Amino acid sequence: MKRFLNAGMCLPMTKKPAEINSRIENPESWVDQHGDFLYRFTLSRVKDPSIAEDLVQETFLAALKARKNFQGRSTARTWLIAILKHKIVDQIRKRVREQTSDKVESMFNAAANNPEDASFDDEGDWRVGPSKWAINPMKLYEQKEFMDVLYHCIGELPERQAEAFMMREIDGFSTEEICKVLNVSATNSWVMLYRARMWLRRCLENNWLEVEK
Amino acid sequence: MSHWMFNCKEVSMMVSESMDRKFPLHRRILMTAHLFMCRYCNRFKKQLLILRKAAGLEDIHEEDFGRSPSLSKETRERIKQAMRDLFPDPDLDSLNT
Numbered sequence: 001m002k003r004f005l006n007a008g009m010c011l012p013m014t015k016k017p018a019e020i021n022s023r024i025e026n027p028e029s030w031v032d033q034h035g036d037f038l039y040r041f042t043l044s045r046v047k048d049p050s051i052a053e054d055l056v057q058e059t060f061l062a063a064l065k066a067r068k069n070f071q072g073r074s075t076a077r078t079w080l081i082a083i084l085k086h087k088i089v090d091q092i093r094k095r096v097r098e099q100t101s102d103k104v105e106s107m108f109n110a111a112a113n114n115p116e117d118a119s120f121d122d123e124g125d126w127r128v129g130p131s132k133w134a135i136n137p138m139k140l141y142e143q144k145e146f147m148d149v150l151y152h153c154i155g156e157l158p159e160r161q162a163e164a165f166m167m168r169e170i171d172g173f174s175t176e177e178i179c180k181v182l183n184v185s186a187t188n189s190w191v192m193l194y195r196a197r198m199w200l201r202r203c204l205e206n207n208w209l210e211v212e213k
Numbered sequence: 214m215s216h217w218m219f220n221c222k223e224v225s226m227m228v229s230e231s232m233d234r235k236f237p238l239h240r241r242i243l244m245t246a247h248l249f250m251c252r253y254c255n256r257f258k259k260q261l262l263i264l265r266k267a268a269g270l271e272d273i274h275e276e277d278f279g280r281s282p283s284l285s286k287e288t289r290e291r292i293k294q295a296m297r298d299l300f301p302d303p304d305l306d307s308l309n310t
Contacts (some may be wrong), residue, residue, distance in 0.1 A: 035289055120222040135263065140266055172269075175233045177236060190243075194229040197229050
């Protein structure tokens with residue numbers, strides 16, 4: 001929960017404080033201003049409308065609890081979307097855990113906790129080199145299947161790795177801030193981020209078809 | 214692809230770490246030299262940058278806008294009510310105590 005309290009705090013200042021205050025003084029107006037956008041964003045990742053509604057509600061409630069920590073370093077929408085992404089990944093993780101036996105899950109965690117062993121031989125060379133991804137980085141929002149698989153893969157990560165990755169890449173936290181929240185050393189945080197990224201790229205290559213071998 | 218001082222495994226770690234902190238110049242030069250020579254590590258770096266961009270994405274595919282309905286009036290009201298239940302006094306100061 002602590003991560004939600006800080007979500008979005010580290011993003012660059014884009015608006016004047018007065019503009020920010022006018023937007024956060026009436027939290028109920030968030031629902032009218034951003035509710036549909038958040039709902040559509042959720043539906044693009046979670047297919048069940050009732051689950052999507054619940055996630056949007058949880059997002060507004062988490063934002064309300066953390067409102068005093070919103071320092072206006074990002075727009076309200078960016079802040080809400082960051083909270084929502086955490087909620088979506090939590091929901092996907094819950095679903096993955098429900099569908100996976102304990103034995104498979106422990107094998108899964110072992111692989112995700114040490115993805116470099118499967119990727120490199122004893123000499124440190126790639127066992128199978130990364131494939132060329134047939135994707136335009138400038139049009140990622142059009143790559144629906146890629147984004148679906150990405151969220152699914154984040155949901156499969158061990159929880160702390162997923163948290164580290166999301167804090168860094170979604171919330172824009174520095175590694176110093178990640179170290180404080182997760183109570184790990186700087187070196188540990190870099191290793192966690194490395195393993196999360198290694199796992200995600202492998203997971204994407206295994207589950208997303210648009211690669212050139 | 215073990216040319217230069219670092220092998221691919223080491224360079225992959227450096228590529229990831231370089232996204233989170235600044236390296237000394239000599240390490241950056243050695244990493245860049247390896248990336249110049251090694252297409253797999255170069256692809257790896259591009260993939261990590263795509264992951265970063267994708268994770269930060271806030272846009273929605275146009276199709277999703279067309280397909281997905283808006284929140285119903287009842288749902289909006291339910292969410293607002295839940296917010297009122299959480300903090301009956303919506304005044305900002307009440308949250309700071």
